[in-house]
Every structure is written in C-alpha cells, then in structure tokens.
Amino acid sequence: MELGCTQAHSEATVQRIEEQPMQHAASQVLSGSGDCAASVIRTRGGIYSDAFLRVVEPSYDLHMGAENLGPVLYSLVRFCKAKHILESGAGYTSIFLLQALEDSAAELDLYRSGVR
Structure with a gap:
C-alpha cells in the first residue's frame, strides 16, 4: 500500500527528529508549561x-x-x-x-x- 512517503523523506524525517533536543521539550510537556505544552493541547x-x-x-x-x-x-x-x-x-x-x-x-x- 503506497502512503505517499519515499524512503528518502522518511530518513530525512528520522534524522530531523534525532537532531532535536527532546529532553527540554519533554520536560515542558510533563510540567504543562511553555509553547510545547500549548502545541500538544492545540493538536489533540x-x-x-x-x-x-x-x-x-x-x-x-x-x-x-x-x-x-x-x-x-x-x-x-x-x-x-x-x-x-x-x-x-x-x-x-x-x-x-x-x-x-x-x-x-x-x-x-x-x-x-x-x-x-
């Protein structure tokens, strides 16, 4: 089943995710503060x-x-x-x-x- 995502696109997405500082974002979500928490709420x-x-x-x-x-x-x-x-x-x-x-x-x- 074709979902419209090439392997190169998938690999680029994984690379961007790996490069992001996740620790800071995760702490904001868990504490309910910052733009990250608001973003999670808006995209529920x-x-x-x-x-x-x-x-x-x-x-x-x-x-x-x-x-x-x-x-x-x-x-x-x-x-x-x-x-x-x-x-x-x-x-x-x-x-x-x-x-x-x-x-x-x-x-x-x-x-x-x-x-x-």
Missing part, C-alpha cells in the same frame, strides 16, 4: 471536540457498520500526514477524514511557524 484532535461530535451525531447509524471506522481512519490519516484522500462509501467516515486533514494542516502550520 478535532474529533474529540463537542462541536465535532454534535455535527457527526445525526449521521451515526449502527447498521452502516462504520461506527468504529471513523476514528480509525482519522488516526491513520493523522499518523500518515496525508494531504489527499480518495474515499468511496456512504459518507459517515468522510467527516472524520475531513477533520483529520484539517487537524494535520493546522499542526503543520504550527510546526512551520516555529511553535513546537
């Missing part, structure tokens, strides 16, 4: 917000068989940092995928702005 995921749950609730149907698939697909898209998605189906999971794209874009914007 839109599917956990009350507003998102209110929007998706009318589309929920136990008989569709996708009641657990929405959060799984959301997590997969966030993990892979996908920018484009092609989906076919009845539409229940579409809102989860759209939220994942939105959250990933917001997280990338924070990263690019230097808030880590």
Whole structure:
C-alpha cells in the first residue's frame, strides 16, 4: 500500500527528529508549561471536540457498520500526514477524514511557524 512517503523523506524525517533536543521539550510537556505544552493541547484532535461530535451525531447509524471506522481512519490519516484522500462509501467516515486533514494542516502550520 503506497502512503505517499519515499524512503528518502522518511530518513530525512528520522534524522530531523534525532537532531532535536527532546529532553527540554519533554520536560515542558510533563510540567504543562511553555509553547510545547500549548502545541500538544492545540493538536489533540478535532474529533474529540463537542462541536465535532454534535455535527457527526445525526449521521451515526449502527447498521452502516462504520461506527468504529471513523476514528480509525482519522488516526491513520493523522499518523500518515496525508494531504489527499480518495474515499468511496456512504459518507459517515468522510467527516472524520475531513477533520483529520484539517487537524494535520493546522499542526503543520504550527510546526512551520516555529511553535513546537
């Protein structure tokens, strides 16, 4: 399954992660202080917000068989940092995928702005 990530891109990502001073960032997260803690809070995921749950609730149907698939697909898209998605189906999971794209874009914007 092609996820759109080349080996060179993966290796460059691993190298950047290894070069970052993780001890300082980890202490900020654990203490709940600094920009790092705020960044973690802001990127927790839109599917956990009350507003998102209110929007998706009318589309929920136990008989569709996708009641657990929405959060799984959301997590997969966030993990892979996908920018484009092609989906076919009845539409229940579409809102989860759209939220994942939105959250990933917001997280990338924070990263690019230097808030880590």
